[in-house]
Amino acid sequence: MNYQWYPGHMTKAKRQMQEDIKIIDLIIEIVDARIPVASRNPDIDDLGRGKARMILLNKSDLSDPSANKAWKEYFESNGIICAEIDSKNKNGLKDMRGLIEKACIAKLERDKKRGIKNSIVRAMIVGIPNVGKSTFINAFVGKNMAKTGNKPGVTKGRQWIKVGKNIELLDTPGILWPKFDDNITGLKLASVGSINDEIIVAEELALDILGLSDAVNDRIRTYYGLKDKDGYEFLQSLAIKRGCVKKAGEPDTEKAAKLFIDDFRSGKLGRISLELPGDKIADQERYHD
Ligand SMILES: Nc1nc2c(ncn2[C@@H]2O[C@H](COP(=O)(O)OP(=O)(O)OP(=O)(O)O)[C@@H](O)[C@H]2O)c(=O)[nH]1
Ligand SMILES: [Mg+2]
Known part of the structure; x- marks a missing residue:
């Protein structure tokens, strides 16, 4: 996204x-x-x-x-x-x-x-x-x-x-x-809630957060007990696990995505830093004072 x-x-x-x-x-x-x-x-x-x-x-x-x-x-x-x-x-x-x-x-x-x-x-x-x-x-x-x-x-x-x-x-x-110079900056800003959620598709943001890094991905799947699920399948399984279902019994992946984004933002998944000094962050040099 x-x-x-x-x-x-x-x-x-x-x-x-x-x-x-x-x-x-x-x-x-x-x-x-x-x-x-x-x-x-x-x-x-x-x-x-x-x-x-x-x-x-x-x-x-x-x-x-x-x-x-x-x-x-x-x-x-x-x-x-x-x-x-x-x-x-x-x-x-x-x-x-x-x-x-x-x-x-x-x-x-x-x-x-x-x-x-x-x-x-x-x-x-x-x-x-x-x-x-x-x-x-x-x-x-x-x-x-x-x-x-x-x-x-x-x-x-x-x-x-x-x-x-x-x-x-x-x-x-x-x-x-x-x-933003690159989309990863925008993604990080959205993941912590600095971009208006009304212009964001929750499922896409959730999948993008999952794709941020192997460590983050692993932490999330472990937290929800869905170690063997990834990508859209992860959202579907999470929806079923957390009782997010639509009237027809289909998994409500949007609701599951919102639940996961909230958990991520509020620290329920643990204390996570998405950037470290020395990382190859595209913009780091630009901000160097
Ligand atoms: N966990 C945690 N939450 C915080 C902390 N500081 C602020 N918050 C929460 O972050 C949210 C935003 O806080 P605000 O103080 O309104 O943020 P702001 O920078 O003034 O935001 P804008 O006025 O929209 O630019 C609120 O829900 C706060 O409770 C913090 O140190 N830790
Ligand atoms: Mg303010």
């Missing part, structure tokens, strides 16, 4: 970001820890040139712990401040203030020299849809200030949120880019 999603509100959101970027001190980029390369929007690199940057590997509860560690080291070795966090369960956020101050040290020192006592750090929270930008803000602030939801495109407009006296966060709508 060809994955592509670039609705009009994203063009608008990108334009707004170009304006807002002028008044912010720091860009906090939230990525999905399961796909830290595919979930980085190359447009953000362009928009944020010259600004202090930080990358947060969110949903680290759903990705492989050793991969999280490897990615943190990877980004840090490229000079980017990085942390693994789980915004849903509020893990990894304790040092956030310190990290933000570290990322903005140049500005803070400049302000100090100028005699500014209460300098304020303005940070823009950016990322692709559904990576947990708004959930991160709520977890960091300790209050439900931003709307969140288990689908992409929940945040429609921007919103400033204060954290204590000296940090201001700007929640922004998730944005993708007009054309």
